Amino acid sequence: METLSLLLQIAWTFFVIGAFTIGGGYAMLSLIQNEVVAAHGWITESAFTDIVAISQMTPGPIGINSATYVGYEVLYGATGLHWMGVLGSAVATLSLILPSFIIVLLIVRFYTRFKGSTLYEGTMGWLRPTVVGLIAAAAVILVVRTTWTGCVPSFEIVRENFADWKSWLLLAAAFAASLWGRVNPIIIILAGAALGLLLY
Amino acid sequence: MKEVPLWKIFAVFAKIGAFTIGGGYAMIPVIRSEMSRRGWISEDELPDIVALSQSAPGVMAVNISIFAGYRLRGVRGSIAATLGSILPSFLIILAIALFFTAFKDNPWVIRAFKGIRPVVISLILVPMVDMARKSCTTWWKWLLAVLALVLVAFLGVSPIWILMCVLVAGFGVTYLTERKWKR
Incomplete structure (x- = not known):
């Protein structure tokens, strides 16, 4: 009970x-x-x-x-x-x-009913670029930590995610492979794990 | 589109x-590659799904699964997709709770994750670049994106407030400028 x-x-x-x-x-x-x-x-x-x-x-x-x-x-x-x-x-x-x-x-029910209407498309024309900014922010937060003292910001690299200069090479290589090579993200993650074991 | 079997939805979301x-x-990148490869969800729909999933409460990844599952097979599809997407993490955490809490200090695991983390950031950036190409078509749309980035990343504003404000502003402006919105 x-x-x-x-x-x-x-x-x-x-x-x-x-x-x-x-x-x-x-x-x-x-x-x-x-x-x-x-x-x-x-x-x-x-x-x-x-x-x-x-x-x-x-x-x-x-x-x-x-x-x-x-x-x-x-x-x-x-x-x-x-x-x-x-x-x-x-x-x-x-x-x-x-x-x-x-x-x-x-x-979802609301979405399927209104998709295609001018009002929906117009509003989405505002929301889509905003989402682009939000995704960029999610990535930036993983790289840079911002702290404010009064009105003065200070920035530092998030060391948990970016151990050293090799991290930047990994980032660049994965970016190129994904953007231009269209390599499957799952393969890129597995490659990242393998390279982590090799490099560190 | 041919009806997608429920077990297949479950399996793809488990992956x-x-x-x-x-x-x-x-x-997002994993969903994009799995969905567009199978022709389940088009590239154009992805930003909508992300925006709507973020506006709803709860875990965003689960919201995306519910949404995508519904697009494929209705309510049953969304149940299959949700259970599929949470199953791997459920089993892994259960295994950790049951067996090895010291797992996180394993040097092999630590090294592998040093390689994985920077790579994950690239995988977030690439779909963003693709979305920007499609959706940032005018200067003020770029401005909107940059504004959202700065507010969230550097000023710590919650994304939900930004989405709410843009939703209201976008709706209002569209309503006032396009009177012929009734279908």
């Missing part, structure tokens, strides 16, 4: 996180931290930091990774049973994506 | 999920 109420709590908590996170993975992190570490005390601060590190090294969105890990930890911690941990993972992960599912399906 | 390291934007 206690386990069931714990499962329901996890389901509700991750449902709320899924519904109120706007703006992607890193926005979601602060919400998860707030709910799971501070409000419920389900995992410790250092365990949370580990999840973030693991999420950066493994495939998949950081929000999904955190939900999976926390769901396992909490249920396994409470019952000592591995299969309960797996159940907790599944409940947390599915609860997290349920709000997106409902909302995106609503948007 | 996409397995190779997405570093969040939603890193998913």
